Amino acid sequence: MENDYQKLAKCIACSSTQNTFFCRKNDFDLYRCGSCGHIFVYPLSEYDASSLYNEDYFSGAERGSGYVDYDQDKEPMRSVFEEYLKRIESRYSRKGNLLDVGAATGFFVDIAQKMGWNACGLEISEYAAEIAQEKGLDVVWGTLRDGMFQEMSFNAITLWDVLEHFQNPNREIRACSKLLGVNGILALSTPDSSSWYARIMGKRWHLLVPPEHLHYFTQKSVKIFLERNNFDCEEIIKIGKTFTLEYILHTVAEWQKSSLLRKVVRFLKKYPRLGGFAISINLRDNMVVIVRKK
Numbered sequence: 094m095e096n097d098y099q100k101l102a103k104c105i106a107c108s109s110t111q112n113t114f115f116c117r118k119n120d121f122d123l124y125r126c127g128s129c130g131h132i133f134v135y136p137l138s139e140y141d142a143s144s145l146y147n148e149d150y151f152s153g154a155e156r157g158s159g160y161v162d163y164d165q166d167k168e169p170m171r172s173v174f175e176e177y178l179k180r181i182e183s184r185y186s187r188k189g190n191l192l193d194v195g196a197a198t199g200f201f202v203d204i205a206q207k208m209g210w211n212a213c214g215l216e217i218s219e220y221a222a223e224i225a226q227e228k229g230l231d232v233v234w235g236t237l238r239d240g241m242f243q244e245m246s247f248n249a250i251t252l253w254d255v256l257e258h259f260q261n262p263n264r265e266i267r268a269c270s271k272l273l274g275v276n277g278i279l280a281l282s283t284p285d286s287s288s289w290y291a292r293i294m295g296k297r298w299h300l301l302v303p304p305e306h307l308h309y310f311t312q313k314s315v316k317i318f319l320e321r322n323n324f325d326c327e328e329i330i331k332i333g334k335t336f337t338l339e340y341i342l343h344t345v346a347e348w349q350k351s352s353l354l355r356k357v358v359r360f361l362k363k364y365p366r367l368g369g370f371a372i373s374i375n376l377r378d379n380m381v382v383i384v385r386k387k
């Protein structure tokens with residue numbers, strides 16, 4: 094039965110108002126666009142996102158979808174991030190200025206710097222930005238709305254696992270576009286809600302985690318969304334991610350609300366070499382999208 098919310102809810106990708114209720118999760122209602130399949134939290138009042146991404150999110154999160162230890166969790170991703178950069182480099186003839194939005198503790202900024210880019214980062218969490226700065230990395234605490242880096246012109250902007258967190262993706266992508274130079278490349282990764290895995294899992298998909306994730310793009314909706322913001326879609330690819338054993342067990346434990354698995358995660362903390370064991374996973378429910386500014 095249609096209610097007022099459905100009438101008001103407008104798809105941020107294709108602007109359709111033909112949306113249907115998808116599910117309720119973590120006390121948030123999710124709707125699905127009848128035209129492009131985009132899934133989104135609605136209604137969504139403005140809230141202070143920075144309070145969500147505090148120290149707990151980046152280290153020692155006992156509950157929720159945050160990280161056990163951000164740098165340790167990301168270490169197995171090194172080769173994946175290098176692959177992302179090679180994809181960008183294959184589309185951009187020279188290495189120039191790169192901005193990583195949602196840079197966290199600077200893991201990717203560091204890799205890009207080592208691969209010859211003049212890389213800097215923007216991070217909403219003061220805690221994570223300070224860790225990056227202590228490593229000597231140029232990571233600034235703030236958001237795209239703060240008007241940072243206005244004097245710069247970037248050749249590439251990256252958003253790894255960030256787009257799904259934005260309350261207003263159109264506003265943020267327009268801000269990225271302003272910072273990009275002519276023919277600049279924007280590269281992002283985000284969950285793919287049109288993937289087989291996501292569709293089979295439905296409401297139980299482990300990446301369905303409001304209020305951390307607010308937008309669940311489909312391959313169709315992300316393409317429409319970026320093209321409407323004046324980008325040409327160059328490629329959408331599926332690259333598997335690599336995780337630590339501890340991170341995988343933590344995610345499954347929180348997903349299944351399993352007290353036994355939570356105990357195993359606590360046990361692994363005492364054995365970092367075992368917990369840090371890297372495992373490659375490709376559920377094909379994440380997409381990497383590379384677009385060029387028109």
Ligand SMILES: [Zn+2]
Pocket residue numbers: 104105106107108109126127128129130131314
């Ligand atoms: Zn739509």
